[in-house]
Amino acid sequence: xxxxxxxxxxxxxxxxxxxxxxxxxxxxxxxxxxxxxxxxxxxxxxxxxxxxxxxxxxxxxxxxxxxxxxxxxxxxxxxxxxxxxxxxxxxxxxxxxxxxxxxx
Amino acid sequence: xxxxxxxxxxxxxxxxxxxxxxxxxxxxxxxxxxxxxxxxxxxxxxxxxxxxxxxxxxxxxxxxxxxxxxxxxxxxxxxxxxxxxxxxxxxxxxxxxxxxxxxxxxxxxxxxxxxxxxxxxxxxxxxxxxxxxxxxxxxxxxxxxxxxxxxxxxxxxxxxxxxxxxxxxx
Numbered sequence: 626x627x628x629x630x631x632x633x634x635x636x637x638x639x640x641x642x643x644x645x646x647x648x649x650x651x652x653x654x655x656x657x658x659x660x661x662x663x664x665x666x667x668x669x670x671x672x673x674x675x676x677x678x679x680x681x682x683x684x685x686x687x688x689x690x691x692x693x694x695x696x697x698x699x700x701x702x703x704x705x706x707x708x709x710x711x712x713x714x715x716x717x718x719x720x721x722x723x724x725x726x727x728x729x
Numbered sequence: 730x731x732x733x734x735x736x737x738x739x740x741x742x743x744x745x746x747x748x749x750x751x752x753x754x755x756x757x758x759x760x761x762x763x764x765x766x767x768x769x770x771x772x773x774x775x776x777x778x779x780x781x782x783x784x785x786x787x788x789x790x791x792x793x794x795x796x797x798x799x800x801x802x803x804x805x806x807x808x809x810x811x812x813x814x815x816x817x818x819x820x821x822x823x824x825x826x827x828x829x830x831x832x833x834x835x836x837x838x839x840x841x842x843x844x845x846x847x848x849x850x851x852x853x854x855x856x857x858x859x860x861x862x863x864x865x866x867x868x869x870x871x872x873x874x875x876x877x878x879x880x881x882x883x884x885x886x887x888x889x890x891x892x893x894x895x896x897x898x899x
Contacts, residue, residue, distance in 0.1 A: 628849045629730050629738075633779070634842045636742045640768075642835030643749040649827035651818075653758055655804060659765050662796065663749050666772050677779050678849045685855050685863045689871070691784055692860075695791050696875045700882035702796045706803045707886035713807040714893070 633674035641667035654709045654719045658702065665698045737778055744771035756814045758804055766797040783857050 644663030647656060669691045676687020709719060716724050748768030752761045769792040776785035818824065855863075864872050 628847065629734070629851070630847055630849045631842060632738055632742075633775075634847075635839060636745065636775075638835055638838035638842065639746055640749055641838070642831040643746070643753055645834060646827050646831035647749075647753045649830060650753070650824045652823075655800060655807070656752075656758060656761055659752055659761060659800065662765065662792075663752070663768065666769065666792075670772065670775065673776060673779060673781055673784060677781065677853050678851055679853060680850050681852045684867060685853075685860060688781060688784060688855055688860065689863060689868050692787060693871060693875055695784075695787060696879060699791050699796060700879055702799060703886040704882050704889065706799055707889035709803055710806060710890045719807050 628678075630674055630678040633670060633678075637667040637670040637674070640664075640670070652720050652722050654712065654721055655706070657721070658705045658709070661705075662698065662702065665694065669694055734778070738775075741771055741774045741778055744768070745775065754817050756816060756818050758808075759801070762797060762800045762804055765800065766793055769793050769797060780854055783855070783860050 641664050644660045644667060647660030647663065649660075651657060651660070672687045672691040672694065676682065676685070676691075679687070712724060713719050718724065745768050748764045748766075748771055751764035752768065755761050755764065769788065773785045773788040773793070776782075776788055
């Protein structure tokens with residue numbers, strides 16, 4: 626019999642895999658950020674699931690970790706998208722295959 | 730675990746996975762961003778289903794309300810060509826190798842989950858009052874550090890995205 630905790634973990638693992646596939650296969654800078662956001666979401670689901678179905682915890686550890694993780698993901702998205710705008714202004718493209726100036 | 734929970738979980742999981750898979754396979758990046766929003770709403774619904782209402786609302790406010798909208802804005806700012814493209818991305822060597830890697834990682838994780846004996850307690854829950862007390866009590870330093878981080882991220886994003894001044898204007 627599969628438990629609720631295992632269901633959540635399986636879902637999070639599948640979401641992580643899809644996010645990783647996006648980050649690996651797509652060549653658009655914004656899409657890679659989207660993939661990273663999905664992977665962070667999968668990690669958050671794991672934090673919440675382990676806390677929710679774990680032993681009694683008065684400190685709300687997993688929940689607070691997920692909240693901090695969301696805040697940091699928001700900061701990361703803001704800086705990442707600003708970088709995309711900056712790169713687009715220099716190279717007139719967001720395709721990462723064409724941004725190869727540092728390539729030897 | 731009741732049947733109602735199973736059905737609700739299946740619906741929520743389908744929304745999350747289908748949204749993410751659509752973001753993976755659609756060509757139009759604008760559609761990808763909207764599918765990301767669908768997947769994030771599904772995650773918020775999962776938090777509500779698990780009884781963590783505050784986190785579900787935070788997820789909707791921060792991810793759907795801010796991050797997804799920001800992604801859409803940046804796409805509109807950087808989009809330049811509009812040639813007709815197929816609905817799904819074409820299968821190339823990179824797509825195949827990326828998919829194989831992702832499937833291998835997911836399979837390994839699933840195997841690890843199935844092999845690990847997990848004991849389930851079903852004990853924790855938190856209302857907004859408890860969360861507020863925890864934020865103002867044991868986690869107050871973390872909250873302030875996150876506030877500092879968000880401020881510096883805001884300033885950094887503004888500096889990065891601000892238009893550059895012409896060097897030879899004087």
